[in-house]
Amino acid sequence: QVIDGRGWRTGAPVEKREIPMYYLRITQYAEELLAALDRLPEWPDRVRAMQENWIGRSEGVNLAFPYDIGGQKGTLAVFTTRADTIMGVTFVAVAAEHPLAELAAGRDAGVRAFVDECRRGSIMEADLATIEKKGIATGLTVRHPLTGAEVPVWVGNYVLMAYGEGAVMGVPGHDERDFAFAKKYGLPVIRVIDVGGQPYSTDAWQPWYAEYGRCVNSGAYDGLEYAAATDAIARDLEEKGLGRKQVVWRLRDWGISRQRYWGCPIPIIHCPACGDVPVPDDQLPVRLPEDLVPDGSGNPLGKSKAFLDVPCPKCGAAARRETDTMDTFVDSSWYFFRYASPGNDAAMVDSRANYWMPVDQYIGGIEHAILHLLYSRFWTRVMRDCGLTDVDEPFQRLLTQGMVLNEIWFRRPATGRITYHDPANVEASGEGEARTGVLRSDGQPLEYGGVGTMSKSRRNGVDPQALVERYGADTARLFTMSNVPPEHTFEWSDEGVEGAFRFMKRLWKLVHAHVEGGPAAKPEPDALDGAARELRRQVHQALVKVGDDIGRRRMFNTAIAAAMELYNALAAYQDRSAQGRAVMQEALDLVVLMLSPIVPHATQAMWRALGHSTLLVDERWPEPDAAALVKDTIEIVAQVNGRLRARISVPAAADESAVREKALADPGVAKFVEGRPVRKFIYVPGKLVNVVV
RNA sequence: GCCCAGGUGGCGGAAUUGGUAGACGCGCUAGGUUCAGGUCUUAGUGCCGAGAGGCGUGGAGGUUCGAGUCCUCUCCUGGGCACCA
Numbered sequence: 001q002v003i004d005g006r007g008w009r010t011g012a013p014v015e016k017r018e019i020p021m022y023y024l025r026i027t028q029y030a031e032e033l034l035a036a037l038d039r040l041p042e043w044p045d046r047v048r049a050m051q052e053n054w055i056g057r058s059e060g061v062n063l064a065f066p067y068d069i070g071g072q073k074g075t076l077a078v079f080t081t082r083a084d085t086i087m088g089v090t091f092v093a094v095a096a097e098h099p100l101a102e103l104a105a106g107r108d109a110g111v112r113a114f115v116d117e118c119r120r121g122s123i124m125e126a127d128l129a130t131i132e133k134k135g136i137a138t139g140l141t142v143r144h145p146l147t148g149a150e151v152p153v154w155v156g157n158y159v160l161m162a163y164g165e166g167a168v169m170g171v172p173g174h175d176e177r178d179f180a181f182a183k184k185y186g187l188p189v190i191r192v193i194d195v196g197g198q199p200y201s202t203d204a205w206q207p208w209y210a211e212y213g214r215c216v217n218s219g220a221y222d223g224l225e226y227a228a229a230t231d232a233i234a235r236d237l238e239e240k241g242l243g244r245k246q247v248v249w250r251l252r253d254w255g256i257s258r259q260r261y262w263g264c265p266i267p268i269i270h271c272p273a274c275g276d277v278p279v280p281d282d283q284l285p286v287r288l289p290e291d292l293v294p295d296g297s298g299n300p301l302g303k304s305k306a307f308l309d310v311p312c313p314k315c316g317a318a319a320r321r322e323t324d325t326m327d328t329f330v331d332s333s334w335y336f337f338r339y340a341s342p343g344n345d346a347a348m349v350d351s352r353a354n355y356w357m358p359v360d361q362y363i364g365g366i367e368h369a370i371l372h373l374l375y376s377r378f379w380t381r382v383m384r385d386c387g388l389t390d391v392d393e394p395f396q397r398l399l400t401q402g403m404v405l406n407e408i409w410f411r412r413p414a415t416g417r418i419t420y421h422d423p424a425n426v427e428a429s430g431e432g433e434a435r436t437g438v439l440r441s442d443g444q445p446l447e448y449g450g451v452g453t454m455s456k457s458r459r460n461g462v463d464p465q466a467l468v469e470r471y472g473a474d475t476a477r478l479f480t481m482s483n484v485p486p487e488h489t490f491e492w493s494d495e496g497v498e499g500a501f502r503f504m505k506r507l508w509k510l511v512h513a514h515v516e517g518g519p520a521a522k523p524e525p526d527a528l529d530g531a532a533r534e535l536r537r538q539v540h541q542a543l544v545k546v547g548d549d550i551g552r553r554r555m556f557n558t559a560i561a562a563a564m565e566l567y568n569a570l571a572a573y574q575d576r577s578a579q580g581r582a583v584m585q586e587a588l589d590l591v592v593l594m595l596s597p598i599v600p601h602a603t604q605a606m607w608r609a610l611g612h613s614t615l616l617v618d619e620r621w622p623e624p625d626a627a628a629l630v631k632d633t634i635e636i637v638a639q640v641n642g643r644l645r646a647r648i649s650v651p652a653a654a655d656e657s658a659v660r661e662k663a664l665a666d667p668g669v670a671k672f673v674e675g676r677p678v679r680k681f682i683y684v685p686g687k688l689v690n691v692v693v
Numbered sequence: 694g695c696c697c698a699g700g701u702g703g704c705g706g707a708a709u710u711g712g713u714a715g716a717c718g719c720g721c722u723a724g725g726u727u728c729a730g731g732u733c734u735u736a737g738u739g740c741c742g743a744g745a746g747g748c749g750u751g752g753a754g755g756u757u758c759g760a761g762u763c764c765u766c767u768c769c770u771g772g773g774c775a776c777c778a
Contacts, residue, residue, distance in 0.1 A: 046772080049697050053774050060778085080778060093778095133776070158776040168778040176694090177776065250777060369773080482718070483705060489771095490705075499718055505733095548709085558707065561717035568717090637713045642759040644713060682758050688712055692758045 022257040022266055022324065026378045030055055030249045033377055042397035044487065047369045054370050056250025061234050062165070063243035065092060065142035065151060069103065076100060076142050076153070079164035079248050082171065084229035087218040088192035089144060090182065091170040093135060093156035098166045101155045104138035111138055111155065118157045133158045133181055145242040146233070156181070164248050179205045192217045254375065256327045261292060261300045263325025271312035271319040280313050286321075299323055332372055333379035336394060349383070354390050362395035369400065399554065402489035404480070406460040408449030409437055420459040421446055424494075451491055462492055474599035475501045481556040481598055504602055507567055507595075511588055511606045519611065520585035521578060525627060532583045533628075535573050539587045540628040542566040546594040547621060556598065563595055585610070593622050637688035638663045640672040656683045663689045 026033075034055045037048045061083035064075035076092060094100050096118035105112040114136040135156040142151050158177065159168055172182035172189040182189050189202040195213035198206075215221040215229050224232060230245075237243025257266060265286040267279035279286055289307050292300035301307055301323040312319040334348075340356035341349045364372070373395070380394040407423045421439055426446060428437035435448045454461040467476040479500035484490040514520075523536065542562050549559035570587055573580070588610055596603040596616045604616050631652050636659060638646040646668030650659055660681060663669055673693055680692035 044698095046697055050773055053696060056774085056777070058777070078778080082778080156776085158778095160777070163777050165778095168776095171778095175778075177778085248777080250774090366772085485706095488706090493705075493719075495719055496705075502733095503718085553709070555707095555709090557705095558709095558717080561707075564717055635713090639712085639759075642712095642757090647713075680758055682712090684712060688759090690712085690758050 021255050022268075022326075023253040023255050024378075024382075026254045026375075027249055027251055029378050029381055030057070030251050032381065033374065036377075036393065040393065040396075040398075043395075044398060044400055047366070047373065047398060047400060050369045051374055054251065054374065058248045058250075060246060060248065061230065061237065061243055062246040063145050063169075063237050065145055065169075066242070067140070067142040067153075069140055072103075075242070076167055077165040078167045078169045079246060080169055082174065083233045084212075084215055084221070084224070084226050085171045085174045085192055086146060086169070086233055087215070087221065088171040088173040088190045089151060089169045090172060090188045090190060091152050091154055092142060092167060093154045093159050093170055093181070094167040095159040095161040096155055096157065097161040098155075098159075100140065100153060100167070101138070104140055104153070104155070108139060111136055114155060118155070133177065133184075135181060135185060137185070145237055145240065152187075154185075162252065163250070173202075174209050176205055176210060179209070190217065254327075254378075256330055257324035258327055259299055259323075260325055261294060262288070263328065264331060266322045266324050266326055268322040269310055269312060269319045270322065271315065271317060273317055274312055274314045274319075277313050277319070283313070288325075301325075329371060329375050330379075333375045334383065336376075337380075337383065337389065349388055357389060357391045358394050358396045361397045361399065363399045363401060365403065366400040373398070399486060401486045402484070403453050404462070404492055405451045405489055406454050406462060406492040408452050408458050408460050409439075409446045410449055410458075411446055420457070422459050423492075424462075454492075467497065471497065471501045472504075472601065474602045475504055478504065478560065478599050482560040484557055485555050503564060503567070504599065506571070507591070508602065508606065510567070510571055511592070511609055514581070514584055514588055515609050515611075517576065517581055520581040523579060523582040523586050525625075528579060528583065529575075531573070532575060532580055535569060535587065536583050536625075536628050537631065538566060538569050539583075539590055540624045543590055543594060543622060543624045544629070547624075550597060551621075559594075560598065563591060566591060590622055592616075593619060634686055636663070636686075638666060638669050639688060639690040640669055641692060642690060643672075645669050645672055652686075656685075659683060659689060663691065 034052065034057055037043075037051060040048060058081055060079055060081035062077060062079050063083070063086070064077050066075050067073070076094070078092060080086075096115045101111070101115050105115045114134075133156070135154045138153045138155060140153040142153055143149065144151050154170070156168075159166065168178075170178045170181065170187070171192075172178040172187060173191045174193050179189065181187070191200050191202070192215060193209075193211075193213045194200075194216045195208045195211045198208045200206075200209065212226040215224050218224075218229075221229050221232055234243060234245050265288060267284060267286045269277045269279060271277055288301075289304050292304055294300050308321050308323070310319055310321050311317065336359055337349045337353045337357060340353040341347070344350050376394045380389065381392060383389045384392060407426075407428070409421045409423055409426050409428075410418055411421070412418050425440050426437040427440055428435065428448075437446050437448060438444060439446055449458075452458065452460070464476055475497065479497045482500060483496060523532075525533070525536070528536065542565070545562045546559045549555045549562065566587075570584065570591070573584065575581075575583075588606075589612075592603045592606045592610065593616070596607075596619070600616065607614075607616050633649050634652050636648050636650055637644060638648055646663070646666045648659075648662050648666050650662055654662075660683065664673065664678075669691060673691060676693040678691055678693055680690075682688075682690040682692070
């Protein structure tokens with residue numbers, strides 16, 4: 001295929017040239033890759049939706065328009081998802097690269113010029129969407145597959161050669177783009193669908209024209225709805241040998257050849273006699289020469305005779321080694337299998353991979369949602385079908401972590417390049433539109449560019465090393481996890497780092513203040529007074545919450561918030577009696593354990609200070625004491641007509657009638673009931689009551 | 694155009710199954726400590742109101758004893774795909 005040669009990492013663009021391309025047939029797996037998305041419940045919906053769109057399954061009908069052009073007979077194939085509108089076809093349009101366009105171009109200079117112009121246009125798909133829809137009549141006609149009527153063939157610059165058949169049937173009556181095209185070039189518009197009796201006029205397009213409805217002006221199909229009409233039309237086409245139902249995919253095969261030196265070589269040898277011959281197994285892997293220096297004049301491999309000149313593995317004649325290398329996504333599609341088979345120099349993977357795979361928890365940026373994650377799913381299935389693994393899916397649970405954003409500050413001099421400045425060197429004030437700042441070093445104002453992803457070019461990155469040096473690695477970890485759930489983007493804030501640092505210092509001081517009082521005993525739950533028992537309950541409650549947040553919900557921010565809340569309760573606890581100190585010792589031990597996954601270094605030092613000689617990494621996650629969680633009295637929220645009016649305290653064992661009596665007796669409730677009859681009494685055990693009057 | 698995720702105090706966010714909206718942190722206010730600033734520390738902090746109380750999760754309706762959460766419509770923001778036939 002002819003491709004653009006601007007794939008070089010170094011050097012100027014080269015001329016378009018004919019080069020072989022290597023494809024992996026990912027489209028063969030399209031159906032399975034799509035269907036299996038439903039079996040990935042622990043992937044984010046967003047990622048699954050993106051893959052679904054990318055694979056892009058469309059059900060429709062493939063139909064053929066027969067032609068006889070100067071004695072040359074054939075059929076023009078077209079794919080449509082709206083076969084029910086087939087009786088409204090007034091033209092067909094083909095892509096500039098379509099054989100029929102080429103045929104017409106050979107007979108007509110005007111068509112030639114138009115086709116060449118289309119081919120010179122941008123290949124960027126985003127540009128294609130915005131360019132003006134243009135076309136030219138080829139002078140050729142094809143026959144409608146059902147009516148036999150003559151239908152003119154146009155070349156349209158909006159028709160994609162790469163999707164479907166590279167040709168579309170034009171139904172101006174019910175397709176907005178075809179409508180505009182027909183209006184522009186004076187083609188007839190026929191109405192063949194009635195959408196619930198809505199008005200129809202060929203003067204202007206209305207959104208409902210494209211909706212599903214009943215066939216009209218369609219002969220035998222009149223009155224049929226979409227599904228029935230499609231079935232009937234597909235059946236009639238099939239009888240004539242001119243069509244059948246078809247599924248079309250947006251997904252394309254994966255072109256993996258890259259014209260780059262530094263990549264995994266494609267193991268093919270080109271022999272003048274035998275053609276493209278695979279490198280035999282005993283000569284694999286093909287190793288890249290490591291002594292070549294790119295000089296900007298093309299692929300260095302193309303100039304290395306030692307690499308290029310090889311005998312043909314089949315016939316032994318002089319042959320040439322392929323210089324294209326593989327897309328880097330090839331390597332990243334199975335590295336995780338290889339991690340599970342370390343040291344094996346005889347095979348790609350071995351049985352150990354079946355034990356470890358699939359990856360339990362995969363973490364990556366959202367930018368990998370489609371390419372890397374889809375290629376890996378494809379590659380894993382290929383390995384399965386080659387007998388290399390038993391698994392279908394490489395990644396069981398997926399977490400797409402968010403990016404860290406920071407402010408962007410810059411100056412745009414009258415001449416010269418825009419310069420960016422590190423937000424750390426900016427004295428800023430105001431919010432949003434009113435945000436202004438000056439550079440500390442010269443006191444002169446800067447322009448504010450909003451917040452954006454951190455990048456070297458914008459100089460708004462935060463160096464983790466500087467944070468580690470100033471606050472320690474634990475504070476840096478605590479801060480980055482304490483703001484938002486891991487999949488959210490978040491804005492960097494120096495004040496936030498200070499807050500995390502402050503918490504670490506407070507906890508440290510609390511631990512050491514406690515330790516100075518000497519060794520503490522184990523708490524005796526039955527001997528505790530009310531305050532001690534309540535504190536102990538809070539400790540074990542927090543342990544449940546933090547364990548769930550880290551282990552199941554992966555909400556590290558709320559886990560940290562729960563630990564901070566517990567710290568606040570501990571700091572307010574003043575009982576220095578033997579039992580009071582025993583409860584405090586247990587509480588600090590548990591706080592240190594629950595924070596250890598997040599701030600491992602500081603908690604290890606605190607753990608030792610608290611009298612333990614073990615390493616925290618060897619400790620198990622502590623079990624909450626179920627007995628400590630039990631409350632003697634509970635607080636019940638009392639509502640009147642759904643509005644909060646009082647909080648009442650009742651024994652945990654109280655039944656509904658006791659709660660009702662206490663609620664109605666409460667002055668805050670009584671005030672709003674005021675002798676009016678109670679129409680309804682809602683009781684949610686342990687939580688609330690609602691008095692409806 | 695289609696698909697997805699969002700919209701909650703001054704800010705980041707919490708509210709897990711329809712049941713106390715605003716946890717936790719930042720910021721801010723006042724006090725203590727200090728010669729002063731910072732650190733540290735105590736108290737307060739959704740809005741209106743002297744109070745009682747009222748209002749409050751983008752907007753408008755609805756379901757319900759009860760809605761940030763469910764339903765309908767709508768506005769806005771971010772992301773993905775996009776001449777896809």
